[in-house]
Amino acid sequence: MSDAVSPISAAGSEGFARVRQIGPLGMVTLRAKAGTKGLKAAVKDATGCALPDKRRIVTKGAFRAGWMSPDEYLLILPRADVAKALAAIAKALNGQHHLAVDVSDARAVFRIEGAKADQVLRKLCPVDFDRLAAGELRRTRAAQVAAAFWRDDAGFTLVCFRSVAGYMGDLLRLCAQPGSEL
Amino acid sequence: MKRYSLFAIAREAFSHHQGWERAWRSPAPKVAYDAVIIGAGGHGLATAYYLGKNHGITNVAILEKGWLGGGNTGRNTTIIRSNYLQDPSAAIYEKSRSLYETLSQDLNYNVMFSPRGVMMLAQTHHEVRGYLRTAHANALQGVVTEFISPARVKDLCPILNIDGPRYPILGALWQPRGGTGRHDAVAWGYARACSDMGMDIIQHCEVTGVRSENGVVTGVDTTKGFIGTKKLGIVVAGHSGQVAQMAGFRLPVESMALQALVSEPIKPCMDVVVMANTVHGYMSQSDKGEMVIGGGTDGFNNYTQRGSFQHIEETLRALIETFPMLSRLKMLRQWGGIVDMTGDRSPIISKTPLGNCFINCGWGTGGFKAIPGSGWAMAELMAKGEPxxxxxxxxxxxxxxxxxxxxxxxxxxxx
Amino acid sequence: MSTRLTTGGRLIDRAAPIDFSFNGKRLSGFAGDTLASALLANDQMLVGRSFKYHRPRGIVASGAEEPNALVNLGHGARAEPNQRATTTELFDRLQARSQNHWPSLEFDVGVLNKHAARLLPGGFYYKTFIHPRAAWKHLFEPIIRQTAGLGAAPKDGDADRYEQVYAFCDLLVVGGGVAGLHAALVAARAGARVWLVEQSAQWGGRAPVDGDLIDGVPAADWVDAAVAELAGMAHVTLRARTMAAGVYDHGYVLLDERLADHTPGDGRPRHRLWRMRAGKIIAATGAIERPLSFACNDVPGVMLASALRDYLVNWAVVPGQRTVVVTNNDDAYRTAIALHQAGQTIAAVIDARDQAEGALPAQARACGIRVETGKSIARVKGGKRVTGVEVCRQTGDGTISNFLACDAVAMSGGWSPVVHLYSHCGGKLIWDDAGAMFRPDAAHPPITHDGRAMVIAAGAANGALRTAVADADAQVRIALKELGVKARKAKAPRQDLPDEAALQPVWIMPQAATLGLRAKAWLDFQNDVKVSDVQLAAREGYQSVEHTKRYTTLGMATDQGKLSNINGLAVLSEALNEPVPQVGTTTFRPPYAPVPLGALAGEARGAVFQPLRKTPMDDWHAAQGATFEPVGLWRRPYCYSHPNETPQQAVAREVKNTRQALGLLDASTLGKIIVKGPDAGRFLDMLYTNVMSSLPVGRCRYGLMCNEQGFLSDDGVVARIDADTWLCHTTSGGADRIHGWMEDWLQCEWWDWQVFTANVTEQYAQVAVVGPNARKVLEKLGGMDVSQDALPFMAWTDGSLAGFGCRVYRISFSGELSYEIAVPADQGAAFWQACHDAGAALGAMPYGTEALHIMRAEKGFIMIGDETDGTVTPQDLGLDWAVSKKKADFLGKRGQERRFLASPERWKLVGFETLDGSVIPDGAYVAAAGTNANGQRHVQGRVTSTYHSPTLGRGIAMGLLLDGPDRMGEVVSFAKVDGSTVQARVVSPVFYDKHGEKQNV
Amino acid sequence: MLLLTCPYCGVEAEETELAPGGEAHLKRFGPGSSDDQFEAYLFARKNPKGVHFERWRHAYGCGKWFLAARCTATLEVFGTYPAQTSGPPDDIIARIKARRPDWKGFA
Structure with a gap:
């Protein structure tokens, strides 16, 4: 067993906003219909978080639970806790129709930080950032690929697929170049 | 009909061009015709022309709800080619291409057919195999094409970046006898020739109903009154579904917006037509110097003759990657046309549930190049009742x- | 003599001189100049040549409507043709060259004198160059192309970068004149999120130039205060140098911001394209003055009256020392008065109206300016610049009454509202008889997704030429109401303007101008369309306004008819004897003014042109110097060439090594979708042509998917994970499509079925360990039992190898003993390296996609996209065994029952073996005797995959052949493109290890 | 550039976040259906110039398919609703009728 290697090895960059890749994180996709018996408990047991409302992401320390669709949640947690979380979900949802799967390796995660961090994403995502609520998990498009992000602590955390981590890193750096502040 | 020529121009120049006659008449509709064609676009006018020329049927009206040639005929990117894979397509497009070669002379109207050559770039191994297959098919179909090397591609079109890091050009399917034409002139030339044969082109005459008895069309209601006919041809491109509905049948077509744009004119820099399917874009340079660029089709039903802008952006990204010199040129104008897409993206030239009613539609994104061949085939179908x-x-x-x-x-x- | 006055110029900074060059000549201007004002200041009247006749051209206008002053700007990777001098801000060391002439601007051999021009009326090319046929392509067309085309084509890529930004607002106000500023103020004070954009670098529009008073203060001061107030509000965004290029459906507006056009190379993006989504759009885009159509109105020195005033007031530049003003309205008198006040000489004001008694004419007369009413210009004298005008009666045919020497002519034919943005999405226009103009029809606006007006015109753009602020106030209140924003009650600012008398529409000057004069009266300066051309078009039956436009090219130049359209339309309507509204207008299309293609492509160039999907082992491949090929958006190694090895040699080596020792393939791109739930088995039985519900846990099964037509769309191995969980492998690049396909059926058709899917393609790196030594290397890695007994062919198991937690599948796409091992993607590179390390002594080498393809072809395995092309059924490929006969239904079953698909005459899969051992060319067909009714050769089959087999040392191929499986042993001939043929024997498509002994050991 | 509100996640999504999916409320015909039925299912489309019901997937968002009622002549949107319905909901029908009094109804 070797240590997990992040999708791209490039270091962070300083533009008018700071862009860096973070992780590795643990991630679990949980699919279950709202109202499924044990769903709340499953999310709680796996992450300590309440079941998120539509388009919300709930944070509890290093654990997060995000609403992805009416029957899909994204649980974010330390990598070491994934197996434990999967076991907790299996237990809580035992006998209920659901799907829980480790997707920790399938994603790349970026932090975009600084007072103008939103400007970087405004160049990539068709999202009204002025109206982005606190604790909102927005799934959308970043340039030509799918992405999801939320705002916290003077910055944004952005999740995309692993295979396009290089593309995403390049894009974010390009859009944060000094001189291109909005 | 006064013939057009350099001498005629010189003669008229002395009288400040006061002596030119109308290119086509604007008659009021007669009570009835031997054949009525709905749609005075390129395909409708060509159908009428060959009805007269090949089949001697000249008591014909061509009804147009707007101005003639104002639909997709007047808003396409004017590419003419016949390097198709499937036999039926290759046959009709090649017939069309060969008719284009002599169309200016046939019509005594310069349609500016410019056989400058069409190349379709192969940018993946898969695409190479696809075009090699087409080249083989074309050889058996009597269509002159050739799969050419990247060096030859560069030679024919020096502004191409053949070493693109992402999609280097691996070769191209080259049809030397393909090219472009002047779209408006095709409609106008056919209109003039039809009018000269005594046919009535009736513009601003919208068909509002199709009347039939016992499965046979008797005529059409229009904004200019009822017009009786022995045969009806429906040749209305994007609005085929609408007219078919009046005639009481449903078509396997959907109407969608296809977009195009032109750059500002620049001095000649590209003598061929280039199509790049991997990255989705095609381009030629008009005689005026504009880079004429074809964009994508929206994926949803639309009758607005304008499309969604992301397709223009996608096309331009692709073309700038392929032709880096384009970046500082400017978009002069963009527009859309409504194309009718069939279930297999190939056209329909067919009998209908009504005995004397025929339909020609579904040319999708490829109608302009087909105009003469389509008219030829549709005229034969209408004249004989069988394809x-x-x-x-x-x-x-x-x-x-x-x-x-x-x-x-x-x-x-x-x- | 065009010159700069020693005082004045509200926009220039005389303390900041700027050097620039025109046609290599060093000139100087001031900061704040446009290229046009600077050229005029340097007496450079002649700036270009017209499109068709190569006539000398001078500056006519002062903004985006300029048809003539187009230059080649910059050089090398910053060369830009057709740059409009009137909207180009001057910067240090700007280099401009004039266009469309040879050898020089002053002496152009392309110029056509009046006799030759007479041979080229509108539409002349349709009537000639018909014979001989070949001459068009080889002679006429090349000449026409060379003489057309304006600027030179850039040769290089672009040194600059571009970016795009998404933006949102409640109200977008387009136009930073007083109407736009006021509209923005009202909306901003009401709390709406407002954007205000202005295409030029300055706020205020015409009002400061004309010296209007607003609420009693000079317009310039009012503008400054308004801008300051707006700039101080956090919910307001102000952007100068930003043009609203186009309005699209549902409130989408493209705004082109020119960031660094005037500061090239400063590191900023050159343009920024804002993709605005606005709740409502106020088009306060102003109006454009119209030229008048008199003979030789194209001679340099003839300008719009408003432009002349702009140059005087903004830049202290006067194009002549002695000016004639010609007009049909009062507004142009402002120019005469302004020139007079600046100490310039006005030869006369020629007013086509019989009376000119308004306040402005009175003021002009009071200044001592001579006013001639009922008069027009018969003809302008001069070649490369105006030397005088011949004056005549407007009602006559052009008989000259007197001559006025002058070196500039200021013309005004009235004003046309800028209705482009209102029209882009279908807003209708109405003809305003009083103003002789088209203006927006508020009853038929362009509508947005909620069915309400998307664009509301305000101010001069709405036809309120003299009550712009009041109109803007009314319109913005309508907009706010529809947006649900409550506006504060307040009186609109008062605009104090002198009264103006009505204009008199004048479309041809003089009214009954002779043929000769009409043939010299330009409508479209750039495209050389004259009054006589439009009249000819009408006479020839090109009577629809679109026909006229296309026949004459009126309005099709790079200014898109901003100056010419209305005049041309009116001339057409007179020729047809129909009122203007009946003739209608041409369609306004985006963009309002040309936008660089680079800006529209945005950031997507070079490395980020498209997303490039990489596997976890990609760095390793790159380090090994792999030749990559695109597979969808993925890149995969095609082969790994050793030094001095061609790709072909590398592929052959990779195949042989894999068959003889050990090959390693990065198979991570393979699609992996988990399907789970009580109904998952039933669901997969609908999706696949064969039965998946019966697959035992721990086993794998190859499956086919068809579309509803019955044609093959994907294939792959399915593994049963547990009682209600399956893992479906798809083709590389097919995962998203197939996952979407699954979700479509689950969400839209069988939504009551209990099935969940998850696309886990990227969670795993997958390595194919292939060849006789495959088991040995896994044993060397150690950690689990991979023996035939423990893990038989078409089984899978979870375990660990060399400490890597993994899932191992005993499947083979090569025919060799083969394991596919999935490990978490983050460990993929390490596991891949571990396999190589462990395999080094066993002959391990990586292989790429081409070796993969060859090995599968040697085994007769089909490849989606090669054997299939969207028209091929499983039965065509001899895969009947994988199509269930028992299932009542699966996707594609009904389609396959249709006549053409069920026909016994379909082409079927066979192998081909050339008699001479050569490789059948890719894509070759098997011809049959005779031709069809269209004269095309009959065909009876084609090759689908053809390779040189390194294993067998000769060409092998698969293909489809009529009655193929019944024709084993028969020799058929493939037609090559050169007309020759290749003979090949029909054989089984399995060329290697026919009984599958190697993979199952 | 359409703007459609996803009925599942409530995002007012622009067209680039969506994938179009053709006519809505088609009835699937499988084995046992007549040639007419099967041909109509696969190919015959209403393709109206006016009120149209169609499928969209919130592809870059929550991934769900939904249905939209839209005018193909003006691009006006009358409403969106979940895909798990066999016909347009009453409130959308009412809204369409209010704006298009001569609309013949969903058939």
Whole structure:
């Protein structure tokens, strides 16, 4: 067993906003219909978080639970806790129709930080950032690929697929170049 | 009809061009005709022209709800080629291309057919195999094409970046006798010739109903009154579904917006037509110097003659990657046309549930190049009541049988 | 003599001189100049040549409507043709060259004198160059192309970068004149999120130039205060140098911001394209003055009256020392008065109206300016610049009454509202007889997704030429109401303007101008369309306004008819004897003014042109110097060439090594979708042509998917994970499509079925360990039992190898003993390296996609996209065994029952073996005797995959052949493109290890 | 550039976040259906110039398919609703009728 290697090895960059890749994180996709018996408990047991409302992401320390669709949640947690979380979900949802799967390796995660961090994403995502609520998990498009992000602590955390981590890193750096502040 | 020539121009110049006669008459509709064609676009006018020329039927009216040539004929990117994969397509497009070669002389109207050559770039191994297949098919179909090397590609079109890091050009399917034409002139030339044969082109005359008795069309209601006819041809491109509905049948077509744009004119820098299917874009340079660029089709039903802008952006990204010198040129104008897409993206030239009613539609994104051939085949169908060899495979029955004419096979895409 | 006055110029900074060059000549201007004002200041009247006749051209206008002053700007990777001098801000060391002439601007051999021009009326090319046929392509067309085309084509890529930004607002106000500023103020004070954009670098529009008073203060001061107030509000965004290029459906507006056009190379993006989504759009885009159509109105020195005033007031530049003003309205008198006040000489004001008694004419007369009413210009004298005008009666045919020497002519034919943005999405226009103009029809606006007006015109753009602020106030209140924003009650600012008398529409000057004069009266300066051309078009039956436009090219130049359209339309309507509204207008299309293609492509160039999907082992491949090929958006190694090895040699080596020792393939791109739930088995039985519900846990099964037509769309191995969980492998690049396909059926058709899917393609790196030594290397890695007994062919198991937690599948796409091992993607590179390390002594080498393809072809395995092309059924490929006969239904079953698909005459899969051992060319067909009714050769089959087999040392191929499986042993001939043929024997498509002994050991 | 509100996640999504999916409320015909039925299912489309019901997937968002009622002549949107319905909901029908009094109804 070797240590997990992040999708791209490039270091962070300083533009008018700071862009860096973070992780590795643990991630679990949980699919279950709202109202499924044990769903709340499953999310709680796996992450300590309440079941998120539509388009919300709930944070509890290093654990997060995000609403992805009416029957899909994204649980974010330390990598070491994934197996434990999967076991907790299996237990809580035992006998209920659901799907829980480790997707920790399938994603790349970026932090975009600084007072103008939103400007970087405004160049990539068709999202009204002025109206982005606190604790909102927005799934959308970043340039030509799918992405999801939320705002916290003077910055944004952005999740995309692993295979396009290089593309995403390049894009974010390009859009944060000094001189291109909005 | 006064013939057009350099001498005629010189003669008229002395009288400040006061002596030119009308290119086509604007008559009021007669009570009835031997044949009525709905749609005075390129295809409708060509149908009428060949009805007269090949079949001696000249008591014909061509009804147009707007101005003649104002639909897709007047808003396409004017590419003429016949390097199709499937036999029926290759046959009708090649017939069309060969008619284009002499169309200016046939019509005594310069349609500016410019056989400058069309190349379709192969940018993946898969695309190479697809075009090699087309080249083989074309050789057996009597269509002159050739798969050429990247060096030859560069030679024919120096502004191409053949070493693109992402999609280097691996070769191209080259049709030297393909090219472009002046779209408006095609409609105008046919209109003038039809009018000269005594046919009535009736503009601003919208068909509002199709009347039939016992499965046979008797005439059409229009904004200029009822017009009786012995045969009816429906040749209305994007609005085919609307007219078919009036006639009481449903078509396997959907109407969508296809977009195009031109740059500002620049001095000649590109002597061929280039199509790049992997990155989705095609381009030629008009005689005026504009870079004429074809964009994508929206994926939703739309009758607005304007499309969604992201397709223009996608096309331009692709073309700037392929032709880096484009970046500082400017978009002068963009527009859309409504194309009717069939289930297999190939056209329909077919009998209909009504005995004397025929339909020509579904040319999708490829109608301009087909105008003469389509008119030729449609005229034969209307005159004889049965399709000739050019039209036979394009009947509507193919959808029921699963007998597709699927050209996407050749476009380098798997499905 | 065009010159700069020693005082004045509200926009220039005389303390900041700027050097620039025109046609290599060093000139100087001031900061704040446009290229046009600077050229005029340097007496450079002649700036270009017209499109068709190569006539000398001078500056006519002062903004985006300029048809003539187009230059080649910059050089090398910053060369830009057709740059409009009137909207180009001057910067240090700007280099401009004039266009469309040879050898020089002053002496152009392309110029056509009046006799030759007479041979080229509108539409002349349709009537000639018909014979001989070949001459068009080889002679006429090349000449026409060379003489057309304006600027030179850039040769290089672009040194600059571009970016795009998404933006949102409640109200977008387009136009930073007083109407736009006021509209923005009202909306901003009401709390709406407002954007205000202005295409030029300055706020205020015409009002400061004309010296209007607003609420009693000079317009310039009012503008400054308004801008300051707006700039101080956090919910307001102000952007100068930003043009609203186009309005699209549902409130989408493209705004082109020119960031660094005037500061090239400063590191900023050159343009920024804002993709605005606005709740409502106020088009306060102003109006454009119209030229008048008199003979030789194209001679340099003839300008719009408003432009002349702009140059005087903004830049202290006067194009002549002695000016004639010609007009049909009062507004142009402002120019005469302004020139007079600046100490310039006005030869006369020629007013086509019989009376000119308004306040402005009175003021002009009071200044001592001579006013001639009922008069027009018969003809302008001069070649490369105006030397005088011949004056005549407007009602006559052009008989000259007197001559006025002058070196500039200021013309005004009235004003046309800028209705482009209102029209882009279908807003209708109405003809305003009083103003002789088209203006927006508020009853038929362009509508947005909620069915309400998307664009509301305000101010001069709405036809309120003299009550712009009041109109803007009314319109913005309508907009706010529809947006649900409550506006504060307040009186609109008062605009104090002198009264103006009505204009008199004048479309041809003089009214009954002779043929000769009409043939010299330009409508479209750039495209050389004259009054006589439009009249000819009408006479020849090109009577629809679109026909006229296309026949004559009126309005099709790079200014898109901003100056010419209305005049041309009116001339057409007179020729047809129909009122203007009946003739209608041409369609306004985006963009309002040309936008660089680079800006529209945005950031997507070079490395980020498209997303490039990489596997976890990609760095390793790159380090090994792999030749990559695109597979969808993925890149995969095609082969790994050793030094001095061609790709072909590398592929052959990779095949042989894999068959003889050990090959390693990065198979991570393979699609992996988990399907789970009580109904998952039933669901997969619908999706696949064969039965998946019966697959035992721990086993794998190859499956086919068809579309509803019955044609093959994907294939792959399915593994049963547990009682209600399956893992479906798809083709590389097919995962998203197939996952979407699954979700479509689950969400839209069988939504009551209990099935969940998850696309886990990227969670795993997958390595194919292939060849006789495959088991040995896994044993060497150690950690689990991979023996035939423990893990038989078509089984899978979870375990660990060398400490890597993994899932191992005993499947083979090569025919060799083969394991596919999935490990978490983050460990993929390490596991891949571990396999190589462990395999080094066993002959391990990586292989790429081409070796993969060859090995599968040697085994007769089909490849989606090669054997299939969207028109091929499983039965065509001899895969009947994988199509269930028992299932009542699956996707594609009904389609396959249709006549053409069920026909016994379909082409079927066979192998081909050339008699001479050569490789059949890719894509070759098997011809049959005779031709069809269209003269095309009959065909009876084609090759689908053809390779040189390194294993067998000769060409092998698969293909489809009529009655193929019944024709084993028969020799058929493939037609090559050169007309020759290749003979091949029909054989089984399995060329290697026919009984599958190697993979199952 | 359409703007459609996803009925599942409530995002007012622009067209680039969506994938179009053709006519809505088609009835699937499988084995046992007549040639007419099967041909109509696969190919015959209403393709109206006016009120149209169609499928969209919130592809870059929550991934769900939904249905939209839209005018193909003006691009006006009358409403969106979940895909798990066999016909347009009453409130959308009412809204369409209010704006298009001469609309013949969903058939």
């Amino acid at each position: 000739g060899p050019l039209a036979a495979a394009f009947d509507m029955g193919r959808f029921r049988e699963g007998r597709f004419i699927d050209e996407s096979v050749a476009a380098g895409v798997a499905h």
